[in-house]
Amino acid sequence: MILKFFSGEFILNHVYDEIRMTGKFDLEIVVPGAFPLVFPRVRELSNCIDEYYPHQYTNGQFCLASDLELRMFFSQDTDICSFIEKYVIPYLYTYRFYEEYGVYPYGERSHGTMGNLEYLKDLFQVDDWKQVLDIMLFVVQSSYRGHLLCPCGSGKRIRNCHGEILKKVMNAALQDECRAILFEIERECNRKAKNGKRN
Amino acid sequence: MRKKELRQQDILKLIEGLDTSPTMYKNATEKYKAVGTYLQDQGLVCDIFPQGSFSLGTVVRPYRESKEADYDLDFICCLGDQKEETTAKYVKNVVKETLCKSEVYKDKLQNVEWDKCWTLEYAEVNGIGFNIDIVPGVSESDVIVQSMVNNGLSQEDAELAVAITDKKNQNYFWLTSNPRAYKHWFESINKPFLEYDRQNKRRVLFEKSRTVYNSIEEIPEGLERSSLQRVIQILKHHRDVYYCRIRKENFKPTSAIITTICAEIAKEIDSSLNVFELLQEIVNDFEIYSRNQILTEEEFSRQYETKNIIRKTNGKWFIMNPVNPKDNLADSWNDNPEKAELFFKWVMVMKKDFLDSLQIEDNDFVALLENNFGRDYVKKNINLKEYASVTPVIIANTPKPWRK
Numbered sequence: 343m344i345l346k347f348f349s350g351e352f353i354l355n356h357v358y359d360e361i362r363m364t365g366k367f368d369l370e371i372v373v374p375g376a377f378p379l380v381f382p383r384v385r386e387l388s389n390c391i392d393e394y395y396p397h398q399y400t401n402g403q404f405c406l407a408s409d410l411e412l413r414m415f416f417s418q419d420t421d422i423c424s425f426i427e428k429y430v431i432p433y434l435y436t437y438r439f440y441e442e443y444g445v446y447p448y449g450e451r452s453h454g455t456m457g458n459l460e461y462l463k464d465l466f467q468v469d470d471w472k473q474v475l476d477i478m479l480f481v482v483q484s485s486y487r488g489h490l491l492c493p494c495g496s497g498k499r500i501r502n503c504h505g506e507i508l509k510k511v512m513n514a515a516l517q518d519e520c521r522a523i524l525f526e527i528e529r530e531c532n533r534k535a536k537n538g539k540r541n
Numbered sequence: 542m543r544k545k546e547l548r549q550q551d552i553l554k555l556i557e558g559l560d561t562s563p564t565m566y567k568n569a570t571e572k573y574k575a576v577g578t579y580l581q582d583q584g585l586v587c588d589i590f591p592q593g594s595f596s597l598g599t600v601v602r603p604y605r606e607s608k609e610a611d612y613d614l615d616f617i618c619c620l621g622d623q624k625e626e627t628t629a630k631y632v633k634n635v636v637k638e639t640l641c642k643s644e645v646y647k648d649k650l651q652n653v654e655w656d657k658c659w660t661l662e663y664a665e666v667n668g669i670g671f672n673i674d675i676v677p678g679v680s681e682s683d684v685i686v687q688s689m690v691n692n693g694l695s696q697e698d699a700e701l702a703v704a705i706t707d708k709k710n711q712n713y714f715w716l717t718s719n720p721r722a723y724k725h726w727f728e729s730i731n732k733p734f735l736e737y738d739r740q741n742k743r744r745v746l747f748e749k750s751r752t753v754y755n756s757i758e759e760i761p762e763g764l765e766r767s768s769l770q771r772v773i774q775i776l777k778h779h780r781d782v783y784y785c786r787i788r789k790e791n792f793k794p795t796s797a798i799i800t801t802i803c804a805e806i807a808k809e810i811d812s813s814l815n816v817f818e819l820l821q822e823i824v825n826d827f828e829i830y831s832r833n834q835i836l837t838e839e840e841f842s843r844q845y846e847t848k849n850i851i852r853k854t855n856g857k858w859f860i861m862n863p864v865n866p867k868d869n870l871a872d873s874w875n876d877n878p879e880k881a882e883l884f885f886k887w888v889m890v891m892k893k894d895f896l897d898s899l900q901i902e903d904n905d906f907v908a909l910l911e912n913n914f915g916r917d918y919v920k921k922n923i924n925l926k927e928y929a930s931v932t933p934v935i936i937a938n939t940p941k942p943w944r945k
Contacts, residue, residue: 355904355908355933357933397942398944405943411940431936432938432940433940435936442786445786447939448940451941457944
């Protein structure tokens, strides 16, 4: 079921870090009935996006940001206008920049689970992957208690460390996604260990 | 929509603003001559003369880390010593030691030893500073001069060759360089371009430099710019910005490559063409040369018999140094083929930005100017009210694109 459907010409005239990108796009935005559990789908209809651009699905749907990032965003804001401003426009800007210079102005995520993990690493503002996994384990297994030691290993209490961000992650109900990612990592480790033994 | 000719004038105005100003030209000339006089007064027999873009009139303000930086002007300091009777280490260091005897130069001397030069930093005038790079050297040995003559260079030009010093891993080596012969070669091609409509151009130049010179006659030739020199400046600046954006600064084509190819192409071109007509002609040739990438060497030479400035022989790129026929300016393209690929890709982007863009919508054109010259610089130098341009919105959230 579709909740809302928008389409029309969008004019890009935006600047980031002193570099301006312009362009016209025919956008279609479909907001599904199950929104915000299911995210809006965005496509360009007049072939302005090169079919080989890596950050889109085969049906032309934009890969705006990692699933976890969008889940976090919609847990705090369900306004479609702000979704367009914060995700659709920066995506089109990135696309035009990439077309012009072959690089991403503010980077890109790896595809799949790795991209989600990169998002969490940025979100938690930590340097190593072990910290990311420790915080994820905490999210999956525990509930928020500000006086406990922060799972990042800083030695500080949660409320003085990753408190705010942990609250947001838990409010966004990212536990299931984190659990799924952790299982996937475990499966991958087991598979590698088995292959290692065989060799 | 702003007319094509007016857009061209705007591009020219922006590129002219990146050139050495008459004030800076006068200042830098006085300063390098003073260095020469000082060194001689100290008993160091030497001849100091400009090399590179300052001597060719193709200076553009350097663009580093997304910012316009101070100008770097290169000068050879050719000592009177015989190459056989001295060492590269002595030549390089005696210049520094002599400079350090003066309080004035000691203060200006950067505390870094570059591989080929010493740098004197001069204070900013109107917010723009410049560095004088002093490249020590001696006249090249008879053996090398003779070998250059054997390779087809005139005796007169070969005798101008200089042995400059090159420091690598604490060791000093000699390198052959011939900036004066290169200047002669470049000037011979540039002359008809410079002569075209010369009096008129000198008059315009005088209007712009009334505070520095009292009469048209006083304006030095070194400040005049032909359409060829402007084309080279446009290419050099676009190169600096583009390679910075694509994050491949180490892959930039050298200024020697750009200047040499443009001048070689211009040899055959009508000297009355304006900057954009000449740019179009030069780019057309670049497009032909880019076909070296897809055609076999036989196919290319069959189809384009006369096109031999950028050559491919046995799979190797070759661009001849006009004053040292054995020297291949494209050597590094053969070590790193991506450089050649990027070079031809860059030329096409440059064509899109400065030739094809004359037809696009005003707002898109202003964006192009801003991206190539900087937003503040464009705002200061161009009357944006002449364009139907809409102020852009700033991107605040920067999500990274992803895929499942």
